[in-house]
Amino acid sequence: TVRVYWEDTDAGGVVFYANYLKFFERGRTEWxxxxxxxxxxxxxxxxxxxxxxxxxxxxxxxxxLDDLLSVTVQPVETGRASMTLQQQAWRHNAGDAAPVLLCxxxxxxxxxxxxxxxxxxxxxxxxxxxxx
Numbered sequence: 001t002v003r004v005y006w007e008d009t010d011a012g013g014v015v016f017y018a019n020y021l022k023f024f025e026r027g028r029t030e031w032x033x034x035x036x037x038x039x040x041x042x043x044x045x046x047x048x049x050x051x052x053x054x055x056x057x058x059x060x061x062x063x064x065l066d067d068l069l070s071v072t073v074q075p076v077e078t079g080r081a082s083m084t085l086q087q088q089a090w091r092h093n094a095g096d097a098a099p100v101l102l103c104x105x106x107x108x109x110x111x112x113x114x115x116x117x118x119x120x121x122x123x124x125x126x127x128x129x130x131x132x
Contacts, residue, residue, distance in 0.1 A: 002026060002089075004067045014062035020103045021055065024087045027071030028107070035129040046123040049114045053082070057105035061091070068092050069102070078130055081119045082110045 002023050010016040032039060043049050063069060070090045077084040085107045090099040111122050122130075 002069045002071060004063050004065055004069065006065060008063075009065055014064055015067075015102075017057075017059060020057060020059075020089055020105070023069065023071050023089055024105060024107060025052075027073050027087060028085065028109070031073040032129075035132070037126060037129055042123065042125065043114050046125070047114050048111050048120060048123050048126075051110050051112055051117075052107060053110045054108035055105060057103060059103050061100055061102045063089070063091055063102050070099070075130065076106070080121045082108060083130075084108045 004015055008015050008019045029039065039050070068091070070092055072086075072088045072090070074086045075083055076086050087105050087107055088101060089103045091102055092099050111120055111126070112118060113120050
């Protein structure tokens with residue numbers, strides 16, 4: 001869940017388009033946390049970190065100040081060292097008859113060594129969590 005603040009909006013009073021990437025990043029971080037994968041702990045234990053290698057977003061409706069959003073994360077393709085996720089941002093305001101889809105995107109994530117930034121396989125805890 002994400003609340004829209006002043007800092008998220010542009011001169012037109014709507015969420016600045018690039019901020020959806022931040023919302024999606026927070027969604028992925030919380031998704032991993034819910035799977036039992038804290039990113040700092042994973043880095044310390046395995047030396048692995050995740051990087052974004054590709055994004056494609058589609059904007060459908062504006063979000064505005066004080067809107068309450070939810071961000072979803074759905075893996076659509078998983079390899080040995082990368083995965084592609086489908087993400088969506090939905091508005092859940094009391095005045096809406098139903099949740100409104102605002103933005104959706106495909107985000108490709110790579111796993112790399114934290115020191116060298118060279119690609120590496122997902123650590124076993126990640127592989128196990130994704131299989132559950």
